[in-house]
Amino acid sequence: MAKLVSKVYGDALFEAAMERDMLSPVYEEVQSLQTILMENADLVQFLNHPQIIKEEKLKVVENIFKGRVSDDLMGFLETVIEKGRQKELPKILDYFVNRVKEYKKIGIVTVTSAVELSAEQKAHTEAKLLETTAFVSLEVTYSVDPAILGGLVIRIGDRVVDSSIRTRLGEIRRDLMKLQLA
Known part of the structure; x- marks a missing residue:
C-alpha cells in the first residue's frame, strides 16, 4: 500500500511539475x-x-515553508497533510526524485573496488559507463572493500556487473568441483 501511495503522489507531483515546465526547480x-x-x-x-x-x-508547515518553496510544492505539501499521508512523505519524495532522475537519464551507480581508485581511474570508469548505457550523466558513489581482492563491482539500479577477483575465484572453484577425475 505504501508503495502505491508514494507512486500516486509522486507521479502527481511529477506530472504537475512537467505541465508547468517547472521540473528542475521543483526537483531542487x-x-x-x-x-x-x-x-x-x-x-x-x-x-x-x-x-x-x-x-x-x-499551520506549522505553512509557517515553515510558505514563501520559501514554490506555491506548487506548498500546495502539494498541504494536500499530502490534508489527505493524512504525511507519514508517506519521505517515500513520496524519494519516488519523485527517482522519477526525475529516470526522466533526465541520470544514472545512480555504486562502484566498489578493492583499493581506492585514482581520479583518472574514476574518470575512465564513468566515461565507460556513459558509453555503454543510455544515461546522460551519472551520480557515482565509490566504496572500498578489500574482500573483493581486485576488480570492480558496479551496481546500476537492480543490475550488477561483478568483475571482482573474489567472484572469479568462486567461479573457478565451482568449475573445479564439477570436474570428476576418472
Missing part, C-alpha cells in the same frame, strides 16, 4: 525538503503524531 526544492526532513526529526515526529489535528500540522 524536493531535494532540499528531503534534507530538511532528514535533519529535523522533531518536525517529522510532529507531522506524524496521531493526536495533533491536521489544521495544526498545516
Whole structure:
C-alpha cells in the first residue's frame, strides 16, 4: 500500500511539475525538503503524531515553508497533510526524485573496488559507463572493500556487473568441483 501511495503522489507531483515546465526547480526544492526532513526529526515526529489535528500540522508547515518553496510544492505539501499521508512523505519524495532522475537519464551507480581508485581511474570508469548505457550523466558513489581482492563491482539500479577477483575465484572453484577425475 505504501508503495502505491508514494507512486500516486509522486507521479502527481511529477506530472504537475512537467505541465508547468517547472521540473528542475521543483526537483531542487524536493531535494532540499528531503534534507530538511532528514535533519529535523522533531518536525517529522510532529507531522506524524496521531493526536495533533491536521489544521495544526498545516499551520506549522505553512509557517515553515510558505514563501520559501514554490506555491506548487506548498500546495502539494498541504494536500499530502490534508489527505493524512504525511507519514508517506519521505517515500513520496524519494519516488519523485527517482522519477526525475529516470526522466533526465541520470544514472545512480555504486562502484566498489578493492583499493581506492585514482581520479583518472574514476574518470575512465564513468566515461565507460556513459558509453555503454543510455544515461546522460551519472551520480557515482565509490566504496572500498578489500574482500573483493581486485576488480570492480558496479551496481546500476537492480543490475550488477561483478568483475571482482573474489567472484572469479568462486567461479573457478565451482568449475573445479564439477570436474570428476576418472
